[in-house]
Amino acid sequence: MAFSNISFVDTSGFIPLISKTDLFHEKVFNTFVKLNERNFQLVTSDYVIDELLTWMRCKKKMPMETIIAFITSITTSNIELISITRDLFGESLALMNKYEDQFFSFTDCVSFTIMKEMKISDVITTDKHFTIAGFNVLI
Numbered sequence: 083m084a085f086s087n088i089s090f091v092d093t094s095g096f097i098p099l100i101s102k103t104d105l106f107h108e109k110v111f112n113t114f115v116k117l118n119e120r121n122f123q124l125v126t127s128d129y130v131i132d133e134l135l136t137w138m139r140c141k142k143k144m145p146m147e148t149i150i151a152f153i154t155s156i157t158t159s160n161i162e163l164i165s166i167t168r169d170l171f172g173e174s175l176a177l178m179n180k181y182e183d184q185f186f187s188f189t190d191c192v193s194f195t196i197m198k199e200m201k202i203s204d205v206i207t208t209d210k211h212f213t214i215a216g217f218n219v220l221i
Contacts, residue, residue: 088202089117089220091126091161092193093133095206100138100152106208109221113206117220124161124206127196129189131156131163164196186211 098106099114117124135153138144157163166174174191186194194215197205204218213219 087120087204088123088125088200089204089206090193090197090202090217091124091130092205092207092209092212093130093137093189094208095221096126096130096134097137098208100134101142106221110206110208113221117206124159125196125200125202126156126161126163127189127192128163128165129192133189164200166192170195170199181215184211184214186215190215 098104098110138149174195178191205212
Protein backbone atom coordinates (compact mmCIF):
# COMPACT_ATOMS: atom_id res chain seq x y z
CA MET A 83 0.00 0.00 0.00
CA ALA A 84 1.40 3.40 -0.92
CA PHE A 85 1.13 6.13 1.69
CA SER A 86 1.15 9.76 0.72
CA ASN A 87 2.05 11.06 4.19
CA ILE A 88 3.30 9.93 7.57
CA SER A 89 2.10 10.95 11.02
CA PHE A 90 3.40 10.04 14.46
CA VAL A 91 0.98 8.92 17.20
CA ASP A 92 1.84 10.01 20.75
CA THR A 93 0.51 8.51 23.96
CA SER A 94 -1.88 11.44 24.33
CA GLY A 95 -3.12 10.68 20.83
CA PHE A 96 -4.03 7.12 21.78
CA ILE A 97 -5.58 7.92 25.18
CA PRO A 98 -8.58 9.90 23.84
CA LEU A 99 -9.13 7.16 21.28
CA ILE A 100 -9.46 4.61 24.09
CA SER A 101 -11.32 6.80 26.57
CA LYS A 102 -14.73 7.80 25.23
CA THR A 103 -15.14 10.24 28.14
CA ASP A 104 -11.94 12.12 27.24
CA LEU A 105 -12.56 15.70 26.09
CA PHE A 106 -10.61 15.04 22.90
CA HIS A 107 -12.20 11.66 22.06
CA GLU A 108 -14.35 12.80 19.13
CA LYS A 109 -11.65 15.06 17.70
CA VAL A 110 -9.00 12.32 17.89
CA PHE A 111 -11.34 9.65 16.52
CA ASN A 112 -12.20 11.91 13.55
CA THR A 113 -8.50 12.63 12.98
CA PHE A 114 -7.73 8.90 12.81
CA VAL A 115 -10.63 8.39 10.36
CA LYS A 116 -9.44 11.26 8.12
CA LEU A 117 -5.84 10.04 8.11
CA ASN A 118 -6.98 6.52 7.25
CA GLU A 119 -9.10 7.84 4.36
CA ARG A 120 -6.07 9.78 3.10
CA ASN A 121 -3.76 6.74 3.36
CA PHE A 122 -1.46 8.22 5.99
CA GLN A 123 1.14 5.87 7.41
CA LEU A 124 1.00 6.02 11.20
CA VAL A 125 4.14 5.55 13.29
CA THR A 126 4.62 5.19 17.04
CA SER A 127 7.31 3.88 19.37
CA ASP A 128 7.62 1.11 21.91
CA TYR A 129 8.08 3.83 24.56
CA VAL A 130 4.71 5.35 23.62
CA ILE A 131 3.12 1.90 23.87
CA ASP A 132 4.82 1.42 27.25
CA GLU A 133 3.33 4.70 28.53
CA LEU A 134 -0.05 3.74 27.14
CA LEU A 135 -0.04 0.29 28.75
CA THR A 136 0.99 1.82 32.07
CA TRP A 137 -1.83 4.38 31.83
CA MET A 138 -4.38 1.70 30.93
CA ARG A 139 -3.36 -0.73 33.67
CA CYS A 140 -2.12 1.44 36.54
CA LYS A 141 -4.11 4.65 36.21
CA LYS A 142 -7.36 3.43 34.66
CA LYS A 143 -7.23 -0.08 36.17
CA MET A 144 -8.47 -1.59 32.91
CA PRO A 145 -8.86 -5.37 32.80
CA MET A 146 -6.05 -7.25 31.08
CA GLU A 147 -8.39 -8.59 28.38
CA THR A 148 -9.17 -4.98 27.36
CA ILE A 149 -5.49 -4.10 27.29
CA ILE A 150 -4.54 -7.20 25.31
CA ALA A 151 -7.36 -6.58 22.81
CA PHE A 152 -6.23 -2.99 22.27
CA ILE A 153 -2.56 -3.85 21.90
CA THR A 154 -3.44 -6.68 19.52
CA SER A 155 -5.40 -4.20 17.41
CA ILE A 156 -2.34 -1.91 17.33
CA THR A 157 0.13 -4.66 16.44
CA THR A 158 -2.09 -6.06 13.70
CA SER A 159 -2.84 -2.66 12.19
CA ASN A 160 -0.76 -0.71 9.71
CA ILE A 161 0.81 1.36 12.51
CA GLU A 162 4.57 1.06 12.30
CA LEU A 163 6.11 0.39 15.70
CA ILE A 164 9.65 1.74 16.12
CA SER A 165 11.74 0.09 18.82
CA ILE A 166 14.37 2.08 20.64
CA THR A 167 17.98 1.24 19.87
CA ARG A 168 21.12 2.14 21.80
CA ASP A 169 21.79 4.98 19.31
CA LEU A 170 18.23 6.28 19.52
CA PHE A 171 18.44 6.16 23.33
CA GLY A 172 21.65 8.22 23.27
CA GLU A 173 20.31 10.77 20.78
CA SER A 174 17.12 11.15 22.83
CA LEU A 175 19.06 11.65 26.05
CA ALA A 176 21.22 14.28 24.32
CA LEU A 177 18.07 16.05 23.11
CA MET A 178 16.59 15.97 26.62
CA ASN A 179 19.81 17.52 27.93
CA LYS A 180 19.84 20.16 25.18
CA TYR A 181 16.32 21.30 26.10
CA GLU A 182 16.68 20.91 29.87
CA ASP A 183 14.63 24.07 30.44
CA GLN A 184 11.55 22.52 28.78
CA PHE A 185 11.01 19.50 31.06
CA PHE A 186 10.27 17.22 28.12
CA SER A 187 9.70 13.62 29.18
CA PHE A 188 12.20 11.07 27.94
CA THR A 189 9.42 9.40 25.92
CA ASP A 190 8.74 12.76 24.25
CA CYS A 191 12.45 13.08 23.41
CA VAL A 192 12.43 9.57 21.91
CA SER A 193 9.39 10.57 19.84
CA PHE A 194 11.03 13.84 18.71
CA THR A 195 14.18 11.97 17.69
CA ILE A 196 12.24 9.36 15.72
CA MET A 197 10.18 12.07 14.02
CA LYS A 198 13.30 14.04 13.11
CA GLU A 199 15.10 10.98 11.73
CA MET A 200 12.04 9.87 9.72
CA LYS A 201 11.31 13.45 8.60
CA ILE A 202 7.83 13.33 10.18
CA SER A 203 6.34 16.74 10.94
CA ASP A 204 2.75 15.77 11.84
CA VAL A 205 1.69 14.24 15.15
CA ILE A 206 -1.54 13.10 16.75
CA THR A 207 -1.21 14.38 20.31
CA THR A 208 -2.70 16.68 22.91
CA ASP A 209 0.77 17.29 24.37
CA LYS A 210 1.90 20.90 23.85
CA HIS A 211 5.54 19.83 24.02
CA PHE A 212 5.33 18.70 20.39
CA THR A 213 4.38 22.22 19.32
CA ILE A 214 7.24 23.66 21.41
CA ALA A 215 9.60 21.21 19.66
CA GLY A 216 8.38 22.48 16.26
CA PHE A 217 6.01 19.73 15.14
CA ASN A 218 2.55 20.13 13.59
CA VAL A 219 -0.22 18.87 15.89
CA LEU A 220 -3.12 17.46 13.88
CA ILE A 221 -5.86 17.75 16.52
